[in-house]
Amino acid sequence: MSKEHPVLNHLAVSFIVLIASIGILFAFLAITQDVFLYPERYFSGGITLAQLEQLVILISGILASISVSAVLYLLATRRTSTELTVANTTRWLAISREQFRRLYDNAPVPYVTLNAEGEIGQPNLAALRFFETTPEELIGKNLFSFRADEEGKFADQLFVNYKLKIPINREELQIVTGRGKKKWVLISIFETKSLTGKEHAGLASIFDITEQKHLDKAKTEFVSLASHQLRTPLATIRWYTDMLLSEDVGELSAKQKEYVEGLFSVDKEMIDLVDALLNVSRIEMGTLPVDKKPTNVEDLIESILVELGPQIGEKKLRIEKVYNDALKNIESDPKLLRIVIQNLISNAVKYTPEEGTVTIALEKSLHEKKIIVSDTGFGIPKDAQERVFTKLFRADNVRKLSTSQGTGLGLYLVKSIVETLGGTITFVSEENTGSTFTITL
Amino acid sequence: MENTENKKKVLVIDDDKHLSMLLVDKLNASGFEARGEKSGVDGLKTALETHPDIILLDVVMPNMDGWEMLGKLREDEWGKHAKVIMLSVLENADNTAQAIEKGALGYLIKTNWSLDQVVDQIKEALKVG
Numbered sequence: 001m002s003k004e005h006p007v008l009n010h011l012a013v014s015f016i017v018l019i020a021s022i023g024i025l026f027a028f029l030a031i032t033q034d035v036f037l038y039p040e041r042y043f044s045g046g047i048t049l050a051q052l053e054q055l056v057i058l059i060s061g062i063l064a065s066i067s068v069s070a071v072l073y074l075l076a077t078r079r080t081s082t083e084l085t086v087a088n089t090t091r092w093l094a095i096s097r098e099q100f101r102r103l104y105d106n107a108p109v110p111y112v113t114l115n116a117e118g119e120i121g122q123p124n125l126a127a128l129r130f131f132e133t134t135p136e137e138l139i140g141k142n143l144f145s146f147r148a149d150e151e152g153k154f155a156d157q158l159f160v161n162y163k164l165k166i167p168i169n170r171e172e173l174q175i176v177t178g179r180g181k182k183k184w185v186l187i188s189i190f191e192t193k194s195l196t197g198k199e200h201a202g203l204a205s206i207f208d209i210t211e212q213k214h215l216d217k218a219k220t221e222f223v224s225l226a227s228h229q230l231r232t233p234l235a236t237i238r239w240y241t242d243m244l245l246s247e248d249v250g251e252l253s254a255k256q257k258e259y260v261e262g263l264f265s266v267d268k269e270m271i272d273l274v275d276a277l278l279n280v281s282r283i284e285m286g287t288l289p290v291d292k293k294p295t296n297v298e299d300l301i302e303s304i305l306v307e308l309g310p311q312i313g314e315k316k317l318r319i320e321k322v323y324n325d326a327l328k329n330i331e332s333d334p335k336l337l338r339i340v341i342q343n344l345i346s347n348a349v350k351y352t353p354e355e356g357t358v359t360i361a362l363e364k365s366l367h368e369k370k371i372i373v374s375d376t377g378f379g380i381p382k383d384a385q386e387r388v389f390t391k392l393f394r395a396d397n398v399r400k401l402s403t404s405q406g407t408g409l410g411l412y413l414v415k416s417i418v419e420t421l422g423g424t425i426t427f428v429s430e431e432n433t434g435s436t437f438t439i440t441l
Numbered sequence: 442m443e444n445t446e447n448k449k450k451v452l453v454i455d456d457d458k459h460l461s462m463l464l465v466d467k468l469n470a471s472g473f474e475a476r477g478e479k480s481g482v483d484g485l486k487t488a489l490e491t492h493p494d495i496i497l498l499d500v501v502m503p504n505m506d507g508w509e510m511l512g513k514l515r516e517d518e519w520g521k522h523a524k525v526i527m528l529s530v531l532e533n534a535d536n537t538a539q540a541i542e543k544g545a546l547g548y549l550i551k552t553n554w555s556l557d558q559v560v561d562q563i564k565e566a567l568k569v570g
Contacts, residue, residue, distance in 0.1 A: 196563035224531065228501055231530035236459040242465055242556040248470040271552045275532075 015076060018068040023065025026056045114189065114202040118142045118162055121201075130208060133178030143204055147175040147183055162189055162202060172209070184213040216285070223281050230274045237267045278410040279339065280391070283416040288336070290420060295334040297327035297341070297371065301360055304342045311349050318357040326364035327371070332441065336417050343410040344373040344437050351398055352377035352434070374436035380429040388427065391413040397431065448474040449567050450491065454484030454510070455528065460551065464497060467556045468563070469492035481505030485513055491521055495566055497559075498545075500536065502527040511543050522564055528559075 025368070034054055079087070104111060110127035112120045123138050131138055131146065144162075148154035151174050161168055168189040175183055186207040193201060241264040244252065252260065282288040305312070305319060312319060348358040356376040363370040380388060386394045392408035418425045418439055429435035451473045455461040463475040468475035476491075478484040482505050488496055496514075500507040507527060514520035527540040527548045540548035546566050547560060 227532075228530055231552050232457060232460075235530050236457065236463070238552060239460060239463045239467075239556050242469060246467075246470075248467065348557065 014208050019065050019069040019072065023061050027061045030054070030057060030061070087431050089097060095315070098178045109173075110206040110208070112138075112143060112204050112206070112216065113192070114143055114162070114204055116163075116200040118144055118159055118202075127206065130183070130206060132181065144335050146175045146177070150174070156186050158187070163200075165191055165200060168204075169192070171209075175206075183208055183210045185209060219281075223285070224277060226276070227278050231271070233242050234267055234271045234274065237263065238271070273409075276407050276413055279413055280409055280416070283413065283420065288417075288420060290333050290336065292333050294329050295332045295337060296329060297332075297337065297362060298323050299340045300334060300341055302346070304338065304345050307342075307347060308349055312358075315349070315352070315354045315356070317349060317352060320357060320359040322359065322361040324362055324364070326362040327369055330441070331371055332421060336421060340414050340417050340421075340439065341371060341373070341416045344439075345411060347437075348375035348377065348435075350371055351375065356434075369441040371439040371441070372436060374434060376434040379431040379435050380427075381431050381434055385427075385429060389425075447488065448472065448526035449495070450493040451475040451495050451497065451563060452484065452488055452491070453477040454479075454488075454502075454507075455497070456480060456502040457499070460499075463556065464559070467560060471560045473563070474554055481507065485510050488514060489517055489520065491524075495524040495526065497528055497563070500527055500531065506530065508539070508543070511545065513542065521550060526562060531557035542555050546551045 019082075026180050031054060038050070049183070105124050106123075106126075107124055108126055110124065110130040111124045112127050115121055120138050120141055120265065123135060127137060128138065141160075143154045144159040154171075155173060156170060158168055158173070168187060170186045170188050173185055175185055177183060186205075186209055187204060189202045189204045192203045241260050243249065244260045245257070245264065274288055301321070345358065345360065352358060352375040358376075359372075359374045361370075361374075363372065363373040378397050380395050381397055384393075387393050388395075389411050391412045393411065394408045415425050418441075421441065423439055423441040425437065425439050427435055427437045442543075446452065451466070451468050453461055453464045453475060455464065455477065456479050458479065458498075459546070465475045465477045474531065476493075478487050481502050484496075484498070484503070487516070498507045498511060505513075507529075511525060511527075514523060525545045527536075527545045529548065529549060530551045532550050532553075537548040547562060549562065554562075
């Protein structure tokens with residue numbers, strides 16, 4: 001306490017000394033007066049009652065002075081509740097400042113403070129590790145000067161934004177460390193107050209995403225490599241069978257032709273499977289690009305129906321189109337939408353017995369666009385319905401059909417793509433009656 | 442191609458020996474005078490020497506890929522205006538855009554096109570047939 005209130009303490013001590021001195025002085029005066037007035041009481045031997053009375057008064061006087069001093073001391077040193085609150089707050093402030101300091105210094109994410117000119121003030125330890133440099137080399141340098149050469153324009157733009165106090169939130173930037181190493185970061189800058197409170201200042205968090213970038217690149221490269229390596233032989237088989245079927249190099253017997261056609265259709269299935277697998281990996285890696293443009297859904301459906309013509313004809317299926325002129329011009333990615341509709345129609349064709357009906361309906365309301373594909377097919381068993389959109393799903397009732405080769409990827413892919421396009425897909429199905437799939441965009 | 446003297450010359454550049462051979466055979470059977478090269482380097486050399494009417498150019502090849510070869514071809518006085526169709530197994534919107542930007546007449550995906558369709562594309566590009 002005395003450490004915290006030296007002034008109050010001095011006052012208290014002075015008070016005690018003063019009061020005690022006054023008390024002793026009064027006692028001394030009382031005794032002296034008594035001795036002068038009644039000398040016989042002191043020099044005639046033996047203690048009289050009066051002397052005893054004087055002594056009691058003296059001791060009481062001293063005790064009273066001490067008590068008053070003590071009370072005054074307590075009053076003087078007792079702190080008011082405001083003073084206590086201030087003291088506590090100051091202590092907590094000191095503690096939380098220390099905690100913040102430690103948090104800032106030891107945070108795993110690199111942080112640097114910036115002045116109005118974008119120059120680095122206080123880098124934390126992670127920032128020093130990240131920039132691979134010493135505080136002396138970092139402090140005072142413009143944060144944006146660490147950009148990679150090819151990022152010049154973008155970094156300049158960020159710097160301008162910073163100076164204009166436009167928030168910088170998770171912007172991707174390539175930077176070069178003190179040792180010349182290139183790193184990818186997500187940079188965010190929050191506006192803060194400078195010490196004087198007048199100047200513009202900032203706190204930048206620099207999130208290192210170099211590792212993620214490398215992984216993403218490796219994954220993309222792998223898919224692209226796998227895509228190339230798997231598709232090349234499939235394309236080769238396709239063209240060999242093309243060549244044989246065109247009979248440019250000699251006529252085929254009926255049986256030879258049948259065999260080559262078999263080869264052709266199996267190759268086509270492989271191509272579709274590889275495409276589906278690659279699309280699934282692209283979806284899962286989030287690298288399937290969405291390229292939205294004016295799309296005519298009717299045209300997409302017509303081209304799919306042409307493609308599926310042989311199967312539709314073979315099974316004598318009836319195709320009902322209820323286009324309503326609804327989706328002749330919508331904003332979507334025609335390539336992705338085609339994959340979706342192709343899968344749904346191809347499923348309907350595949351899983352509908354001979355002479356059944358496949359209906360394709362398009363609807364448009366104020367807020368929604370719907371693509372509905374229904375069939376009079378085998379349907380999906382109740383107990384399998386909740387797994388319909390899972391990867392590698394195949395319902396038991398169609399697994400036995402020797403005629404249908406499904407990859408088990410189709411509906412998984414359809415759902416993923418529809419969701420990527422910002423839509424939803426639902427279905428109703430009853431075994432041996434048929435299924436209806438509805439895409440809402 | 443009734444007039445054999447007047448056959449249009451097609452240069453096929455593809456490092457895959459099967460695809461290259463098939464394209465050359467098919468084109469020759471369809472009335473063109475086709476020849477194949479297995480690399481961008483040889484392809485460029487032959488193109489600049491023989492000035493074919495159209496070049497079918499594969500994208501992914503070792504050493505000099507299709508893009509690089511196309512770039513080098515465009516540096517040549519004759520090559521600047523040479524007709525080129527890019528061929529690839531890679532389906533990619535960026536590649537298609539890049540092909541058009543570099544003045545190729547098209548970007549064909551091998552797995553999506555039959556040989557007949559490729560020949561039709563060449564005929565269309567040369568306005569013959």
